[in-house]
Amino acid sequence: MRADARRNREAIVAAARAAFDRDEQLRFDDFADRAGVGVGTLYRHFPTREALAAAVYQGEVIALCERARASTRSAGEALESFLRGFVDYVLAHAALARVLADLVTPDVQVTGGSELERTIAELMARAAAEGVIRDDALPGAVMIVLHGIGSSIDRPHWPRESRAAIELLLDGLGPDHRDGEVDSSRTSGT
Amino acid sequence: MRADARRNREAIVAAARAAFDRDEQLRFDDFADRAGVGVGTLYRHFPTREALAAAVYQGEVIALCERARASTRSAGEALESFLRGFVDYVLAHAALARVLADLVTPDVQVTGGSELERTIAELMARAAAEGVIRDDALPGAVMIVLHGIGSSIDRPHWPRESRAAIELLLDGLGPDHRDGEVDSSRTSGT
DNA sequence: GCATTAAGTGGAGATTGTCTCCGTTTGATA
DNA sequence: TATCAAACGGAGACAATCTCCACTTAATGC
Incomplete structure (x- = not known):
């Protein structure tokens, strides 16, 4: 060059x-x-605009991913802190949120996107192997939630709601509801 | 007129x-x-394009909402079936997914959007009162997940992943993890 | 150094999609 | 059937994206 x-x-x-x-x-x-x-x-x-955004953020996203994959902590902790950390990073970089859509949609030839998904899949697999999350969860479902966070940037309480969404997701990933959903057995007559 | x-x-x-x-x-x-x-x-x-899309779908969305709010089933069941039903409806109407972003972002003057959020808030409040979901969950967090589903339409396994995301969300909404998240206490040495 | 040339540059203008403006038409009303 | 406000249509203004190619420049060989 x-x-x-x-x-x-x-x-x-x-x-x-x-x-x-x-x-x-x-x-x-x-x-x-x-x-x-x-x-x-x-x-x-x-x-494209997305290619430019990718060039700006690819490095950072990939660094976050590599740090998580290299983590020596338990898989459960690594997954939790990666997801929370990623959301914090997105919240702090609104412009990244605006292009997250494209980092998350794999058809675009953007390394950062598939790297993100690969990392999540790996962390989930490790956590499932440790038994700290259910083993039937799809990484793609997690990607969808991240996508939602990225594209909800214009909502009034975006940061709070985004963190809340991640907490719900982490709870839902827990191993205790292979059946579960909302606990209808508790339904009272109220 | x-x-x-x-x-x-x-x-x-x-x-x-x-x-x-x-x-x-x-x-x-x-x-x-x-x-x-x-x-x-x-x-x-x-x-705007969104106003047109709203005119096309508002009726249907509002009908879904009203059906859910009028439901005589337990609040937990109503919430579950509303969310699953809404996702099914979105999956069946890709174009709706493409404008869901705007139905979900409240700044736009689109009745369907606030109606959707109001319905979710109401169903969640009732379910929380029945004790079948946690009472500290934000309706906005649910909206973010729906938003994610709507804007992930280009992902290869969109339908399956969307349903998986809703199941994770419903599990996360359950009452059993006021603390929870990923169950790190189970972490083994592996 | 100096020619050679392929890689790289810049920006005028083509293209494409959105939106406005206003002269014309039409439905409602008396 | 006269009146007129409401509604219409579409030419063209506008805005953003993207292409094309005549020109410039860094690298290479002698």
Whole structure:
């Protein structure tokens, strides 16, 4: 890769990161201006807005994933803290939430997305092997909840509700309800 | 309302319902062509794509909601069957999923959305009063999961994963884990 | 150094989808 | 059947995305 190409690419990513961090809503072409390059250059490096967002966050997401997979804690703890940590990270980076949809939908060729799902699947498998979560839970179901968190950013109480959703999910993952659901046997006549 | 206005409005809704049912991805202006009216007429009746989608689905969603609230079954059963039923309905109407985002984000002036959330809140309150779900669960957290289901439509195993997500949610709502989460006390050394 | 050239650049303008505006038509009312 | 406010239609303004290609520049060989 030629030196000027790399320089431009990095300038674009840096400009995009700055804009995302302030949660600015920019037209795609504006990222080119911000980086001081032409739109042609922008499009050559990043064919879509999602590709750009991925370049900005891929590193961080993958780092989170690797930290979790390398964790020496029990599988249950690793899974719990990964999910809570991921949600905290998303809450702190609204722009990531706005593109999480694409990180989560695997059809796009974005490494961060499949990496996220792979990590969750691995942590769940380990936790299930330890018996601390049910062994019939689908990683995809967890992805769907994360997706919901990412795309609910415009709700008034987004952070609180997101954390609540994760807690419900973690509870639901517990090993004690292979049958369960809402405990209808307790139904009183009220 | 003038007769021709009503006729046009109904023609637009009918055309939109037909297009949605086939999950066609139309430009907004095309709904006007399909209904045989001008774009001006389309925009006067439905300022946004979401308003149109709401007109198509509001009735059905509100009907689902009212049926659930009128249910004479125990609150736990009503909540369970409402959530499962709603997901089934969404799975059967992909186009609804695509606009669920807006039905779920309350800033938009769409009656169906707040109606959905109000229904969930009410069913949850009743179930909590009966003691069949925890009383500290936020309706918003449930909305987030529904939102996730709606916006995960492009995932390969969307239906299965969506149902799995609802089951996890229902399990998590159960009354037995006021503390809980993943049961770390069971952690073995493995 | 200096030519060669493939890789890279920039931005004008094509394209596409959304939305507005206003001259014309039509249904309701008396 | 005259009146007029309500409703209509669609040309075209507008906004965002994306392509294309004439020009520039870094790398390579001599």
